[in-house]
Amino acid sequence: MKEYKVGLLGCGIVGTGVVRLLQENSSILEKKLGAKLTLKRIAVRDLEKDRGLVLAPGVLTGDFRQILADPDISIIIELMGGYSPAREYLLEAIGNGKHVITANKALLALHGQELYDAAARNRVEIRYEAAVAGGIPVLSAIKGNMAANRFGSVLGILNGTCNYILTRMTEEGAGFAAVLKNAQELGYAEADPTFDIEGTDTAHKLSILISLCFGTWVSFGDIHVEGISSVSDLDIDFAGRLGYRIKLLAIGKRYEDRIEARVHPAMVPACDPLAGISGVYNAVRLTGNYVGTVMFYGRGAGMEPTASAVVGDLMAIARNMLVGAGRRTAPLGFLDKNIGFVPIQPMGETVCKYYLRFSVLDRPGILAKIAGALGENGISIKSAIQTAKSGGGFVPLVIVTHEAKEIDVNKALDRIGAIGITSENPALIRIEDDL
Ligand SMILES: NC(=O)c1ccc[n+]([C@@H]2O[C@H](COP(=O)([O-])OP(=O)(O)OC[C@H]3O[C@@H](n4cnc5c(N)ncnc54)[C@H](OP(=O)(O)O)[C@@H]3O)[C@@H](O)[C@H]2O)c1
Incomplete structure (x- = not known):
């Protein structure tokens, strides 16, 4: 049976789950894959830490670069988290022709393009199912x-x-x-x-x-x-x-x-x-x-669901390797050359209904003043809740608007703040009726 050697960088919550899954489900993995996945080395910071795992002597190492350079290892899994040195290690692994898997959403959100480009240049796969919603196979x-x-x-x-x-x-x-x-x-x-x-x-x-x-x-x-x-x-x-x-x-x-x-x-x-x-x-x-x-x-998180997603990626890479197919799907699904740059709409342009909660002086005419400031900015009120009078002081006043543009809502809130009838900044929560 074909055997693929795997290197693991980091063995905390998710890494421990991956090791356990590979050990516990090895027989079912082999039945589904027709190949053996062997975790050859695991790199961690602290070699003395009790991880509750049974590992063969020499598997655990503090030397990350030894794994990255090992010609016997064809797939590297990064489960350290953080930007550095995870980014450098992944780039080095890719540069050495290894397929890589990561659960590191922070790294991908900020440095994804660099990593995908490097993977394309080196004709290796980069997979990251565990980075979004853990065990849910949405990517x-x-x-x-x-x-x-x-x-x-x-x-x-x-x-x-x-x-x-x-x-x-x-x-x-x-x-x-x-x-x-x-x-x-x-x-x-x-x-x-x-x-x-x-x-x-x-x-x-x-x-x-x-x-x-x-x-x-x-x-x-x-x-x-x-x-x-x-x-x-x-x-x-x-x-x-x-x-x-x-x-x-x-x-x-x-x-x-x-x-x-x-x-x-x-x-x-x-x-x-x-x-x-x-x-x-x-x-x-x-x-x-x-x-x-x-x-x-x-x-969406936790040891077992996240490990399930990581090992699913491992199996997908191994399946491609078995048939010599390499990168069948680009990392983002679109061919790399077809990924463009579409700007993000400024938040002020957002249109939705708004829940606004004011803490207002408990006296007559306040609702009219707030409604006036909203009206001046083209915002119409759908409903209002005014709590019972408490005999002076400040009370909550809740307004639900019809659809409005956020920039107009902000202008109205600035105007209301300037009138001097509220004790604190209002609470603003967007209402998403049309999901
Ligand atoms: N936890 C989850 O439920 C979850 C879900 C989805 C995605 N993720 C992602 O999965 C990744 C791992 O998360 P985790 O919760 O398993 O993290 P964790 O429990 O903190 O484990 C991190 C591991 O990496 C090692 N490590 C961290 N920084 C290092 C450094 N600078 N140099 C060397 N080794 C280092 C640690 O070594 P020591 O053990 O020796 O300290 C540890 O084994 C992160 O990117 C996270 O965002 C996590």
Whole structure:
């Protein structure tokens, strides 16, 4: 039986899962592949760390370059994370003619083009199914059986930590800070959760999805990114009363001359399947011009689901090697020469309905002033909720607008801020009724 030797860079959460999967499922992998996948070397930082794995002596090494240069190893899996040295190691592996697999969405979102170009020059494969939505095989579907479509939109709930926090805030009426602290204690949120809760991780994944769906490079810095740290329990409560759930959404839409690419908390109709994605689960919804709308759902992170995606990539590469087919599919599904650059629409041009919550002085005439400022900027009000008077001080006033352009909403909010009737900046949450 043909045998392919594999090198692993990094053996943390995902790496450990990959080692376990390869050991536990070796027989089924061989039955499906007709070849043997042997993990020859694993490079880590700390050789003394207990990884709970049974490995043959000499497999674990601290010498990354030894793996990258080993002529016996034909496939390298990078599961270290971060930009450097992961980028340099991947480029070196590619330069040495090795096929590569990575789960590193941060690296791909910022340096993908460089890595794909290097892979093309060296005629090797670069695969990264685990980088977006962990165990959900959405990238393979976009490049594979859905490839015949022209995609119009891609939407997703792509960060399990954020979805877990928002789900608990919705179900328990708890505040953001308390749920985050508990999520950290339970291991659902990192000690430094900034990348997750501020939306950066979701934006990395959206950037990859947009390139695959629309065949365009993405200027990552142009993606509008807002996280969930400013979502209050009050907003979650009002969303419920209005028939919505708040989700951190990644939204990509394709127009002739531009794309929309934005990540922010959004109100989703409670009856929409996306509203029902709870806990650490992820979902991706794609619309293609022939297939229509398709939604994927599953575990977007964690040791086992992510390892499943990584080893799926490993099998795909091995299958191609078995028949000598090499790079049958370009990394982004489109031929490299056909990937263009479509600009991202400025956020001010976004058109949707808006939920605005003001903290206003509890006295007559306030609603009229706010409605006036909105009206002056061409924004019409769909509904308003004013809570019972509390005998002075500030009270919440919620306004839901009809469709409006974000730049006009911002102008109206500046005007309202200048009148001096509010105690804090208003909460603004976009309503995505038409997903
Ligand atoms: N965790 C998930 O659920 C998940 C899901 C999807 C994608 N991913 C992606 O998968 C990748 C790995 O994630 P992970 O959660 O498995 O990370 P992790 O648990 O932090 O493991 C990282 C591994 O890489 C090694 N490493 C890190 N930096 C290194 C450096 N500068 N030099 C040498 N070795 C280094 C570490 O060595 P030591 O063990 O010796 O410290 C460790 O084995 C990341 O790109 C992540 O975004 C993760």
